[in-house]
């Protein structure tokens with residue numbers, strides 16, 4: 001097979017089992033799609049422009065000496081290229097997205113409408129504050145919903161994703177330890193083995209060391225191990241715990257965990273990515289939590305994936321509130337709003353600044369729009385329905401798949417691969433599901449469960465859709481249990497078959513390099 005210099009196929013390939021394309025390179029009504037550089041000739045242009053000529057060069061000797069070398073395509077060719085690419089994507093607007101630990105939920109169009117209102121969409125971060133009072137009020141109102149829902153006194157609005165919120169919370173903890181004069185001695189952060197990878201990464205980034213705590217047979221923090229790790233706890237900075245945890249389970253000992261960590265002199269960071277399961281029912285402030293990020297893009301809708309956008313406001317307890325990063329918004333006596341931008345006076349103890357400006361305005365609008373349209377009772381119901389839907393899936397599938405733990409789950413159902421025949425792997429199950437018309441669930445995460453499959457349906461799926469999804473998964477699970485070898489070749493029906501995902505992640509080819517002209521290559 002011919003490859004170009006970037007390692008991509010340059011000629012159509014035959015339709016054998018392990019090849020990606022059919023002879024024509026197309027499949028069903030989906031056409032084979034090359035890179036725009038591969039089929040758009042740089043020697044042509046899609047528009048006819050007159051030769052400039054006759055104008056003096058005012059570029060001071062830095063004018064381009066070579067062609068721009070952009071592919072020249074007509075408008076319909078360009079539109080078709082991008083529409084064909086968009087058809088290769090699976091999207092929440094096409095079907096159920098069962099990814100666990102991600103909350104890919106329906107994004108109400110109302111939110112999008114609100115975010116595009118010119119007063120919000122066109123606001124500039126360097127505009128005089130007197131001209132952006134509405135935007136500041138919106139951020140302030142959203143902040144007040146977040147502190148009310150979490151029962152926490154303060155919130156930092158600027159973090160731009162969950163991981164960034166973790167950084168914010170851990171920097172606040174760092175600053176608090178510094179204020180106590182204990183930063184040098186308190187270096188150890190406890191992190192459960194089931195944690196999302198961003199948790200240990202954040203702790204390390206903040207200069208702490210990570211001490212892993214195992215899970216017990218119920219999928220929760222092993223309390224005996226925790227107590228043991230805290231017996232000599234003078235070096236403990238805190239704990240980073242997710243609740244509900246990444247096994248989709250509520251950490252029932254959370255109050256005791258908070259007491260233990262506080263008694264040891266540490267702080268309690270909670271990863272709030274799964275807040276969707278408990279909003280309106282549980283206030284993290286009542287559980288003894290000191291800092292928690294909220295992924296607005298998970299819990300309060302907003303299209304996300306592919307790296308953005310995100311927004312991770314971080315709520316802080318009384319103990320950490322003085323260290324809140326700047327900028328933050330203050331409402332004055334006369335009802336106007338102003339931004340505290342410098343870490344002095346009222347923000348004297350602030351740990352500093354996390355972003356250039358105030359955070360993700362478009363996402364603030366979407367989140368508040370989501371909250372206002374649901375109301376307090378609607379948010380509570382969204383959480384309850386998310387939990388109900390996940391338990392429905394767990395109950396329906398438990399006869400053909402193996403639930404990782406006994407009992408009810410929260411907003412996501414976790415299965416192990418124990419039900420599958422020996423030579424069928426989790427990845428085969430995921431790929432076979434693609435042929436059934438569904439995006440696979442989260443696989444191999446959390447790491448504490450063998451061959452993990454984590455399914456999060458969210459609250460917006462109907463029973464009929466859940467049934468369709470379960471039927472598809474049931475048939476795949478039965479094939480897996482019987483060791484059906486054809487699963488190894490799945491997906492059969494996708495335009496691209498099995499990719500070398502490890503190589504793609506480790507050696508991504510991010511830049512197209514033009515193939516060498518044949519004459520030179522032949523020499």
Ligand SMILES: *Cc1c(COP(=O)(O)O)cnc(C)c1O
Pocket residue numbers: 101102161162163164196198242246271273274295310311312
């Ligand atoms: C998504 C997620 C994160 C990271 O959030 P981002 O917004 O992707 O940075 C952290 N922890 C858990 C449990 C998550 O699910």
